[in-house]
Amino acid sequence: MNNLLTADKIMMNAKASSKEEAIRLAGELLVRGGHVSPAYVDKMQDREQLATTYIGSGVAIPHGTNESKQEIQSTGISIVQVPDGVDFGEGNVAYLLIGIAAVGDEHLEVLSNIAVICSEEENVTRAVQAKTPEEIIALFAEGM
Template sequence: MNKGASVLSAEKIILNASVSDKTEAIRLAGELLQKAGHVTPAYVDKMLEREAMLTTYIGSGVAIPHGTNESKQEINSTGISVVQIPSGVDFGEGNTAYLLIGIAAVGDEHLEMLSNIAVICSEEENVKQILQAKTKEEIITLFEKGL
């Protein structure tokens, strides 16, 4: 899936975000996808619905919010958003997320994307680099290596 530039671009990254709770954090990740034209506003609601059913926190300070299976028709194109939250946000059960990677994928691409993102984020060093990145370009480079 070497569509790095269109899948993740600078306008879909927020550095040093400050949010009050996970709902606001997920909404932020979803709105980036929406503004870029990847999804409809309804998809953002489906991301929150998914989180209410099952946490999207995957460990190492990372959450990967995405829509429910029923939200497929709300996706126009495949894309990811990245929200860096240095102070962290409570994802419940003692988990704090410092990095949110919002995803929307056409067809079965979401499984491949989840897998690629999980591989990138399974390396603690990668997560640390993404969290410490000072520019959006640094983050794009890190993801393009793995996507």
């Protein structure tokens, strides 16, 4: 899982007018990273319609539906930093989106590592205030 998160899959200081736009940004980074086909991005939107991927503390973890597994080529994550936040509904504002694509059951390990990192509000604040992709990679490397 070495290339799980690389600088080319981190978008700093993004502006998103809607959660759909923010999810698309996270998905496009996964496509560019060679982890998923473009169709996976649509499945990420479908998944959000089923239930929010907002997990609290200013973090959302958009990912595809169970039916989107065939669109995944390799396990990877993308990060979209949205300093101004994006509304995920019901008063929930995400400042950090962590897009996930995982082969087989690898998503369970990836999700649990992300949950541990993001359960510390201080880590989320560090990621949202980071000035470079390398700062975010270092933060996530500690927990992965």
